[in-house]
Amino acid sequence: MERTGSDIGKAAGAGPTRRLRPRGALYAIDLLRFGAAMLVLLFHYFAGYASPGHRLAARFLDQGLLPDAGRLYAGYGWIGVEIFFVISGYVIAISAHGSKALPFARRRVLRLWPAALICASFSFVLLWPFDPRATHLDEYWRSAMLWPWGDYIDDSYWTLGIECVFYALVALLLRISPGRDRIEWLALALGLISLTFWLWGGDLPRLSLRNEQLLLLPHGCFFAIGVLLHRWHAGHRGIRRLLALALFALPALLSIGARNANTAFGMRIAYDGRVAAALFVAATLVVMLAPRLQPLLERRLPRRPVLLLGLATYPLYLIHQTLGLILIGGLLRLGVAYVPSALIALAAITVTAIAIAAWVEPALRRLLDRALPFSVRRRDPAPDRRPNASPTGG
Numbered sequence: 001m002e003r004t005g006s007d008i009g010k011a012a013g014a015g016p017t018r019r020l021r022p023r024g025a026l027y028a029i030d031l032l033r034f035g036a037a038m039l040v041l042l043f044h045y046f047a048g049y050a051s052p053g054h055r056l057a058a059r060f061l062d063q064g065l066l067p068d069a070g071r072l073y074a075g076y077g078w079i080g081v082e083i084f085f086v087i088s089g090y091v092i093a094i095s096a097h098g099s100k101a102l103p104f105a106r107r108r109v110l111r112l113w114p115a116a117l118i119c120a121s122f123s124f125v126l127l128w129p130f131d132p133r134a135t136h137l138d139e140y141w142r143s144a145m146l147w148p149w150g151d152y153i154d155d156s157y158w159t160l161g162i163e164c165v166f167y168a169l170v171a172l173l174l175r176i177s178p179g180r181d182r183i184e185w186l187a188l189a190l191g192l193i194s195l196t197f198w199l200w201g202g203d204l205p206r207l208s209l210r211n212e213q214l215l216l217l218p219h220g221c222f223f224a225i226g227v228l229l230h231r232w233h234a235g236h237r238g239i240r241r242l243l244a245l246a247l248f249a250l251p252a253l254l255s256i257g258a259r260n261a262n263t264a265f266g267m268r269i270a271y272d273g274r275v276a277a278a279l280f281v282a283a284t285l286v287v288m289l290a291p292r293l294q295p296l297l298e299r300r301l302p303r304r305p306v307l308l309l310g311l312a313t314y315p316l317y318l319i320h321q322t323l324g325l326i327l328i329g330g331l332l333r334l335g336v337a338y339v340p341s342a343l344i345a346l347a348a349i350t351v352t353a354i355a356i357a358a359w360v361e362p363a364l365r366r367l368l369d370r371a372l373p374f375s376v377r378r379r380d381p382a383p384d385r386r387p388n389a390s391p392t393g394g
Contacts, residue, residue: 089226
């Protein structure tokens with residue numbers, strides 16, 4: 001993750017012909033990212049661990065201990081992942097502007113890999129004494145190497161493969177069209193592919209779910225929405241872009257409806273799809289209004305804590321499931337009730353993620369920065385200075 005937060009380009013409303021330049025951190029984006037991570041944590045701690053399909057939960061706790069109210073209300077927290085994808089599209093559009101392919105790819109490696117390696121190692125070291133199975137060795141190397149297929153040491157790593165495919169497509173676009181700002185073309189292609197998938201996918205030959213994910217068929221619309229929102233803020237406006245945003249909202253809502261139905265089936269709870277859709281729309285509105293909210297938030301909030309929360313989102317997302325089970329299971333064996341156990345675990349893992357983001361990850365990133373070729377300092381005059389778009393790394 002970059003240290004200075006999610007940089008924005010030109011102020012909204014400026015003409016599209018001028019170069020987009022960093023103007024500072026958009027507090028609303030960093031706060032939204034952290035809020036989305038909290039939604040995902042609450043989902044797993046108070047609902048997801050009760051799912052019969054969870055790989056590790058039954059080994060560490062009695063799944064019947066999760067409170068009914070928690071499973072009911074926290075059961076919508078999975079929407080945080082879809083919010084991450086929108087944020088990723090938004091900030092990668094900033095990172096790619098004016099960049100070349102190799103420096104862009106190099107920055108993505110330095111933002112994604114160090115924290116993934118640290119968090120996978122941390123999760124493995126703490127998991128192994130309590131559950132010493134050989135399969136965890138395979139899960140560890142897949143997580144540490146960002147391998148796109150298979151099980152992971154923490155199930156949250158599944159989104160990193162999707163992010164990497166998106167980054168690779170952006171890098172390819174920069175390679176074949178250097179010096180031209182054509183990321184919007186990629187956004188339109190991804191949005192239309194997702195639209196086709198959700199409207200007519202049932203009539204097409206189906207791939208495995210993981211291969212469909214890695215082809216961005218279900219989730220391409222979320223990246224497209226993020227890119228188009230950035231282009232709108234950069235002054236590239238007009239009825240066509242507005243229509244594209246409205247069009248790509250359709251597959252996004254269809255995707256959310258399908259995910260809600262799957263969650264309801266797995267949890268055996270009739271979740272209302274309108275709640276998940278409303279949460280997503282509200283988050284998208286925050287992204288839309290982020291530049292306008294900036295003056296108000298700057299007056300009321302200190303800069304450094306906000307940026308640190310944004311930075312901590314990525315390691316927080318990567319360690320929360322496995323370490324949460326270890327901590328909650330240990331507290332339950334000590335006689336602590338489930339709800340306080342979950343809240344203690346949430347607080348402890350949040351503090352751990354902040355420490356990783358503030359000290360551990362930057363140290364490893366500096367080492368890798370010196371080891372990797374194609375230094376951006378001389379080759380790219382506009383270094384990427386944002387944190388990852390996603391927790392999931394964007």
